[in-house]
Amino acid sequence: MFGRRKRHKGADESATDVVAAGHDEPVEDGPYDYEDVSEQLDEIAKERLDLGSVIVPVPAGGQLQVEMGPDGKPAGVHLVTEHGRVTVAAYAAPKSPGQWRDVVGDLTTSLKGDNNSATIETGPWGRELVTSTPQADMRFIGVDGYRWMVRLVAAGPKGSADDGSPLVTAARDILRQTVVRRGTDPYPVRTALPVQLPKQLAEQLAAAHQQQLAAQQAAQAASNTPVAPQQAPPPPRPPRRGADGSAMQQLRK
Numbered sequence: 001m002f003g004r005r006k007r008h009k010g011a012d013e014s015a016t017d018v019v020a021a022g023h024d025e026p027v028e029d030g031p032y033d034y035e036d037v038s039e040q041l042d043e044i045a046k047e048r049l050d051l052g053s054v055i056v057p058v059p060a061g062g063q064l065q066v067e068m069g070p071d072g073k074p075a076g077v078h079l080v081t082e083h084g085r086v087t088v089a090a091y092a093a094p095k096s097p098g099q100w101r102d103v104v105g106d107l108t109t110s111l112k113g114d115n116n117s118a119t120i121e122t123g124p125w126g127r128e129l130v131t132s133t134p135q136a137d138m139r140f141i142g143v144d145g146y147r148w149m150v151r152l153v154a155a156g157p158k159g160s161a162d163d164g165s166p167l168v169t170a171a172r173d174i175l176r177q178t179v180v181r182r183g184t185d186p187y188p189v190r191t192a193l194p195v196q197l198p199k200q201l202a203e204q205l206a207a208a209h210q211q212q213l214a215a216q217q218a219a220q221a222a223s224n225t226p227v228a229p230q231q232a233p234p235p236p237r238p239p240r241r242g243a244d245g246s247a248m249q250q251l252r253k
Contacts, residue, residue, distance in 0.1 A: 029124070031143055031150050034181040044179060051077055052196030053090040054150065055179040059170055066197065066205055074195045074205070079174065083167035084136075084156020089195075090180045092187035093149040099189065100142035100149055104129050107140060121163060124172060130161050137161035139168055141175060148182040148193070150175070 034055075037044060048055045049064070058064065062081045069075035079086040093099040104120065104127050111118040111131050119130045129140040139161040141152045154161060154171035161168060187193065197205065 029176040031145070031175055031178040031180055033145055033148075034179055037179055048177065048179070050196075050198060053181055053183070053193030054088050054195075055181065056088050057174055057177045059174065064201075066201075068205065068209060074197055074202075077195055077197075081167065081170055083165070083170060084154060084160045086167075086171045086174055087153045087155075088174065088178055089151055090182070090193040091149045091151065092182075092189055092191045092193060093144060093147055094189060095147055097144035100144050100151075101127065103142060103149070103151070103190075104140070123163075125175075132158070132161075139171065141171065143175070145180055146182070148180050149190075150178060150180050152178075 044055060048057045056079065058079060059081055062079050065078040065080050065085070066074050067076040067078065076087060076089065079088070091099075107129055108118040108120070111129075111133075114133075116131050116133045121128050121130055123141060125141065125143045127142070131138050131140075136155040137158055137160050138153055138155045141154070143150050152171055152175045154167050156167045159165065182193065196202075
């Protein structure tokens with residue numbers, strides 16, 4: 001697991017030459033701490049989507065799916081690919097690593113309690129949890145950082161969460177390029193760090209949310225509108241009589 005990363009001090013220093021806590025060799029893969037790559041943020045922003053607490057790459061052909069909370073604010077952001085869905089989220093954590101290990105234990109207990117399978121495998125960052133549920137197969141990948149923990153969930157159809165599958169390969173590539181922006185605000189341990197959408201996307205979603213609320217209110221108002229009781233049809237009027245007799249008599253002629 002990676003702790004806080006520190007730059008190499010040397011003439012050939014670069015943004016990708018970082019050192020994992022407790023290791024002597026440079027680590028070329030992320031996820032990265034925002035403080036370690038802030039000088040390259042303009043370049044990073046060209047290739048990634050800034051969601052506030054995480055800055056993530058969008059795979060080729062991928063689409064963004066935003067999950068809105070009851071308050072109209074984004075509760076989660078998903079990257080949808082042809083192979084499945086990838087969700088990256090960051091959480092507050094203590095300075096010392098080890099939170100992901102605890103989270104894996106809690107997830108395993110919860111999944112097995114719901115009669116789902118739960119298998120722990122070893123991936124590039126250590127422990128990865130694989131499960132199969134009636135809804136989807138999922139792989140949970142986590143990395144401990146400095147006062148943060150990032151978790152990726154790859155979910156898709158049967159077999160898509162297997163090691164080496166296209167979905168898992170894409171998910172690991174996304175995590176390797178992810179930047180975590182912890183910030184300085186205090187948060188309780190395991191609190192999800194806030195998601196912030198780009199301005200244009202946020203405005204579009206806010207407008208759509210308002211339209212949805214308006215439609216719901218209109219539907220509710222319509223359902224509460226009292227309905228006038230049906231009246232019995234008036235009794236039939238007697239047929240008019242003319243010079244040639246009644247209307248029925250005229251039809252028979």
